[in-house]
Amino acid sequence: MTLERLDSKAERHTRTVMVRDVAVGGGAPVSVQSMCTTDTADADATLEQIKRLVDAGCEIVRVAVPNADALDGFERICAESPVPVVADIHFDHKLAIAAAERGADALRINPGNIGSVERVDAVIDAATRAGIPIRIGVNAGSLDPKVAEMEGLSLAERLVLSCASFVEHFEARGFTNVVLSAKAHSVPVTIETYRMLAERLPDFPLHVGVTEAGTLRQGTVKNCAAVGVLLEEGIGDTMRLSLTADPVEEVLVAWELLGALGLRRRTPELVSCPTCGRTQVNLIGMAEEVERRLQEVRVPISVAVMGCVVNGPGEARDADIGIACGQHKGVIFVHGEPLRTVLEDQLVDELFLEIRKRF
Amino acid sequence: MTLERLDSKAERHTRTVMVRDVAVGGGAPVSVQSMCTTDTADADATLEQIKRLVDAGCEIVRVAVPNADALDGFERICAESPVPVVADIHFDHKLAIAAAERGADALRINPGNIGSVERVDAVIDAATRAGIPIRIGVNAGSLDPKVAEMEGLSLAERLVLSCASFVEHFEARGFTNVVLSAKAHSVPVTIETYRMLAERLPDFPLHVGVTEAGTLRQGTVKNCAAVGVLLEEGIGDTMRLSLTADPVEEVLVAWELLGALGLRRRTPELVSCPTCGRTQVNLIGMAEEVERRLQEVRVPISVAVMGCVVNGPGEARDADIGIACGQHKGVIFVHGEPLRTVLEDQLVDELFLEIRKRF
Numbered sequence: 135m136t137l138e139r140l141d142s143k144a145e146r147h148t149r150t151v152m153v154r155d156v157a158v159g160g161g162a163p164v165s166v167q168s169m170c171t172t173d174t175a176d177a178d179a180t181l182e183q184i185k186r187l188v189d190a191g192c193e194i195v196r197v198a199v200p201n202a203d204a205l206d207g208f209e210r211i212c213a214e215s216p217v218p219v220v221a222d223i224h225f226d227h228k229l230a231i232a233a234a235e236r237g238a239d240a241l242r243i244n245p246g247n248i249g250s251v252e253r254v255d256a257v258i259d260a261a262t263r264a265g266i267p268i269r270i271g272v273n274a275g276s277l278d279p280k281v282a283e284m285e286g287l288s289l290a291e292r293l294v295l296s297c298a299s300f301v302e303h304f305e306a307r308g309f310t311n312v313v314l315s316a317k318a319h320s321v322p323v324t325i326e327t328y329r330m331l332a333e334r335l336p337d338f339p340l341h342v343g344v345t346e347a348g349t350l351r352q353g354t355v356k357n358c359a360a361v362g363v364l365l366e367e368g369i370g371d372t373m374r375l376s377l378t379a380d381p382v383e384e385v386l387v388a389w390e391l392l393g394a395l396g397l398r399r400r401t402p403e404l405v406s407c408p409t410c411g412r413t414q415v416n417l418i419g420m421a422e423e424v425e426r427r428l429q430e431v432r433v434p435i436s437v438a439v440m441g442c443v444v445n446g447p448g449e450a451r452d453a454d455i456g457i458a459c460g461q462h463k464g465v466i467f468v469h470g471e472p473l474r475t476v477l478e479d480q481l482v483d484e485l486f487l488e489i490r491k492r493f
Numbered sequence: 494m495t496l497e498r499l500d501s502k503a504e505r506h507t508r509t510v511m512v513r514d515v516a517v518g519g520g521a522p523v524s525v526q527s528m529c530t531t532d533t534a535d536a537d538a539t540l541e542q543i544k545r546l547v548d549a550g551c552e553i554v555r556v557a558v559p560n561a562d563a564l565d566g567f568e569r570i571c572a573e574s575p576v577p578v579v580a581d582i583h584f585d586h587k588l589a590i591a592a593a594e595r596g597a598d599a600l601r602i603n604p605g606n607i608g609s610v611e612r613v614d615a616v617i618d619a620a621t622r623a624g625i626p627i628r629i630g631v632n633a634g635s636l637d638p639k640v641a642e643m644e645g646l647s648l649a650e651r652l653v654l655s656c657a658s659f660v661e662h663f664e665a666r667g668f669t670n671v672v673l674s675a676k677a678h679s680v681p682v683t684i685e686t687y688r689m690l691a692e693r694l695p696d697f698p699l700h701v702g703v704t705e706a707g708t709l710r711q712g713t714v715k716n717c718a719a720v721g722v723l724l725e726e727g728i729g730d731t732m733r734l735s736l737t738a739d740p741v742e743e744v745l746v747a748w749e750l751l752g753a754l755g756l757r758r759r760t761p762e763l764v765s766c767p768t769c770g771r772t773q774v775n776l777i778g779m780a781e782e783v784e785r786r787l788q789e790v791r792v793p794i795s796v797a798v799m800g801c802v803v804n805g806p807g808e809a810r811d812a813d814i815g816i817a818c819g820q821h822k823g824v825i826f827v828h829g830e831p832l833r834t835v836l837e838d839q840l841v842d843e844l845f846l847e848i849r850k851r852f
Contacts, residue, residue, distance in 0.1 A: 321753040355749040359721035390714040394680040406737045
């Protein structure tokens with residue numbers, strides 16, 4: 135059983151953009167990104183955070199390059215990171231050029247805040263020399279100045295037209311090694327924008343996500359609603375789910391979403407019933423304990439924790455392995471077959487004994 | 494400014510089903526439900542939990558009626574609950590009849606586990622006498638026996654055909670005061686099932702959600718992906734987002750989702766940027782502090798907490814009020830206009846001073 139058994143191909147067929155060894159677009163599996171919150175000048179701290187992100191499943195990592203003092207650290211990070219590193223650049227085209235020369239696997243710029251056509255061209259030329267892609271990352275705060283002045287457009291239309299205008303310029307300069315993003319903090323605007331992008335610029339892989347999505351609960355809800363709708367329609371080639379939280383959470387939520395949609399699974403799926411007045415065991419505690427211990431299991435099996443006899447047996451049979459609990463005891467199921475009855479306080483231990491034995 | 498300024502009408506136009514004073518379907522706003530985890534026989538504990546759920550925004554509450562010992566408590570709960578109470582019944586038609594006689598505002602049954610056509614008819618007749626609706630709640634664990642035997646059908650098709658078969662029987666008995674649900678624990682199956690239900694049984698309001706969705710992170714992701722896709726398509730009239738967690742979380746996540754989709758908002762929206770290497774203030778702490786203090790604010794304003802000068806000013810201007818932070822200090826914006834610069838440690842206090850003054 136491989137980690138990627140559920141991988142399916144995206145429905146859109148864009149160009150394939152290579153970010154070091156990770157394919158984005160062209161039918162490649164939707165990849166999971168996050169962004170470091172460390173000081174890039176502190177390469178040790180950043181590499182340590184990258185290690186935690188990679189352990190959680192991060193496949194592409196972005197780091198800010200806010201000033202020239204960050205460049206030495208950035209170079210070391212690129213050399214030592216186990217996953218491709220994207221340089222996040224704002225305002226200063228010289229930093230983008232330096233990042234490309236010092237080992238960036240991709241650049242993320244918003245051409246709308248780089249300052250002039252000549253400076254954008256200098257960045258394009260640096261990426262061409264380095265053989266790396268550029269993500270054109272437009273957001274509501276810095277649209278193409280030409281588009282920002284147009285009247286009567288929705289925010290989604292402004293974002294898409296900004297992207298289209300930048301893409302036209304990049305193509306005119308012979309550079310098509312491009313991924314696009316156009317993020318908003320509103321879920322309906324994000325959905326509308328990416329639907330239009332997919333239709334209007336069908337050749338380019340799309341980096342999807344909601345910007346400034348908020349803290350853990352709100353950010354998870356907004357990202358899953360917006361990116362869930364898009365991925366379900368086959369829109370989106372790589373994703374970063376912004377959360378105002380430890381970036382490891384972004385990666386965990388991204389994988390949960392890919393697994394929930396049946397697109398990719400990296401870790402086990404836990405199926406647990408909501409408790410109700412019929413529950414005769416401490417199901418929340420049991421499900422949390424199972425979820426915690428499943429973090430050590432790296433096979434994409436489906437594990438059920440069911441709290442009562444009403445739905446338990448019927449539902450738990452769908453899972454690869456599961457427990458269905460009655461009063462003070464429960465039954466372990468494996469691939470639909472009841473295995474044995476176990477006392478409540480041994481149920482989780484016995485479940486993991488079977489998981490280790492069988493998968 | 495009212496609490497419901499963002500309410501929009503569902504796109505489907507089903508019958509309207511009244512659950513006490515809450516309209517479900519027929520263009521009514523999508524209502525938020527949850528289910529008590531207390532022992533129904535303990536009316537005090539259950540009413541206390543209902544109070545917490547209602548404070549969080551729960552509009553319809555479901556309680557299990559697992560046996561006759563629960564009926565006295567159930568009667569008191571119905572009499573004293575500030576929101577309508579749905580009796581959740583499995584297996585025993587006599588409990589359903591008793592619940593209807595003792596004040597239930599609705600019954601939830603799965604006709605597939607009630608035992609016989611005669612027993613289902615007795616429940617229908619009890620609901621007719623009491624003038625209350627029935628939710629036909631089908632799930633994968635207990636399909637219509639006729640459908641369960643058919644070969645070559647997907648789970649989604651089995652769920653929809655079970656619903657259709659039950660509805661046909663209810664209609665033949667002259668009972669159409671019905672809400673439908675057909676939940677699965679798989680997100681793709683849930684989406685496929687409800688799309689088919691909406692097409693095949695367009696007259697009936699739909700109760701949407703994912704069953705056995707899991708603990709807080711996984712359950713939030715699965716529910717938001719599935720229900721997000723459905724609501725975005727106009728499918729779903731009332732919702733319960735099952736989480737293996739405190740049911741108050743179900744209500745909070747449900748409202749976050751309705752707000753994120755622009756359908757309804759009850760509380761303020763927090764827009765906060767993900768932190769990155771450019772952040773010069775403790776943004777996670779500040780955003781969490783703002784989120785915590787916003788729980789006391791009951792107007793649906795949009796509040797921005799931005800950590801840097803790159804996206805902050807441009808994005809925060811979209812919010813009703815916001816802060817954009819530079820080094821050790823920040824700017825408060827109100828309706829797009831910078832108001833004043835404030836030191837970092839006074840920023841949150843000053844923000845709430847302005848919120849209280851202005852909204």
